Amino acid sequence: MSSNSFFVIASIRILSGLFSTLKGVAINAGVIIWDTLLALYNMVAPKRPANGVTPEGYPGANGLWPAYTPAQKDDSRCSCPALNAMANHGILPHSGRAIKFKDLSTAIRTTYNFAPTFCYFVPNYIAGVLDRDYLTDSFDLSDIDVHNGIEHDASLTRHDSIFAKDQGTPAVKLIEELLASGTGPNGNLTTADLSRFSGKRRVEAKAVNHQYSLSFLHKMFSSSNSSTMLTIFGGDIKDLRPFLLEERIPDGWQSRITKPMGLTIAEFNSTVLRVELGIKEELPSSFIGDASGKKS
Numbered sequence: 001m002s003s004n005s006f007f008v009i010a011s012i013r014i015l016s017g018l019f020s021t022l023k024g025v026a027i028n029a030g031v032i033i034w035d036t037l038l039a040l041y042n043m044v045a046p047k048r049p050a051n052g053v054t055p056e057g058y059p060g061a062n063g064l065w066p067a068y069t070p071a072q073k074d075d076s077r078c079s080c081p082a083l084n085a086m087a088n089h090g091i092l093p094h095s096g097r098a099i100k101f102k103d104l105s106t107a108i109r110t111t112y113n114f115a116p117t118f119c120y121f122v123p124n125y126i127a128g129v130l131d132r133d134y135l136t137d138s139f140d141l142s143d144i145d146v147h148n149g150i151e152h153d154a155s156l157t158r159h160d161s162i163f164a165k166d167q168g169t170p171a172v173k174l175i176e177e178l179l180a181s182g183t184g185p186n187g188n189l190t191t192a193d194l195s196r197f198s199g200k201r202r203v204e205a206k207a208v209n210h211q212y213s214l215s216f217l218h219k220m221f222s223s224s225n226s227s228t229m230l231t232i233f234g235g236d237i238k239d240l241r242p243f244l245l246e247e248r249i250p251d252g253w254q255s256r257i258t259k260p261m262g263l264t265i266a267e268f269n270s271t272v273l274r275v276e277l278g279i280k281e282e283l284p285s286s287f288i289g290d291a292s293g294k295k296s
């Protein structure tokens with residue numbers, strides 16, 4: 001290689017690396033400002049009615065969800081129950097294929113009432129993990145199962161990917177154990193329950209998975225995923241049972257988030273932090289016995 005072409009290639013790589021870092025910083029700063037404004041607006045604006053969270057004209061308005069059809073043989077499904085449920089109801093293409101990242105943003109906004117910031121940030125993040133363009137590209141649901149992208153070890157509803165190559169199928173035994181671990185009213189899940197169950201999963205997974213990994217970032221993803229059960233679902237096991245086991249949205253269900261601009265990242269993170277900081281994985285003896293509140 002001539003010294004000229006080496007210089008050109010090196011310059012292109014350094015400049016494109018610099019540009020992509022600056023772009024990332026600018027996007028994150030923009031999302032934080034936007035999210036703060038939405039959180040402030042949520043504090044003063046009237047709430048949506050509990051039975052009218054999904055806007056008129058969208059699937060699920062007035063609790064009327066499109067028909068549920070479980071995944072068929074060639075359909076693509078993934079490790080996320082929320083995205084699978086949308087595909088099972090045809091809110092995303094039932095095949096789970098060729099979904100535009102932009103369309104995913106709109107669908108999770110109207111279905112679950114996350115704020116526009118979250119609905120942009122997470123699909124844009126996974127587009128980046130997959131080296132695709134948020135504005136123009138598409139994905140199949142199973143694409144998001146890339147290990148240690150968002151998908152990680154010690155999940156609550158899936159066995160680790162080293163044991164379960166197909167992350168699109170719920171791990172029934174784990175989910176039943178999770179649903180039985182609630183100590184709130186009617187056996188509903190509380191923040192402490194999610195912390196305790198997550199800790200148990202981390203200790204167990206580390207003991208049996210010789211490729212176990214869970215970085216700080218993936219611990220935060222783990223607690224974010226589980227915190228959706230407390231926020232969007234209010235910890236209600238009556239709704240979480242069909243959602244997690246059948247990946248079905250119950251008839252009449254509406255997101256528990258009635259804030260007009262939806263659940264912002266800032267508001268969501270306060271639950272995420274409480275779950276994550278309550279996990280005592282460094283004290284494995286806390287989890288001897290089962291994951292129920294009674295024995296820890």
Ligand code: HEM
Nearest residue numbers: 079080082112122123126150151152155156157225228232
């Ligand atoms: C915005 C697009 C979203 C993407 C790309 C995404 C991606 C993922 C991925 C990759 C996982 C697997 C994580 C693991 O290994 O445990 C996951 C799990 C999960 N997600 Fe999502 N998700 C999205 C939106 C949502 C929404 C809107 C909700 C709730 C309404 C949700 C609820 C969950 C739950 C409950 C889990 C299971 C957690 C566990 O098994 O520990 N997700 N998601």
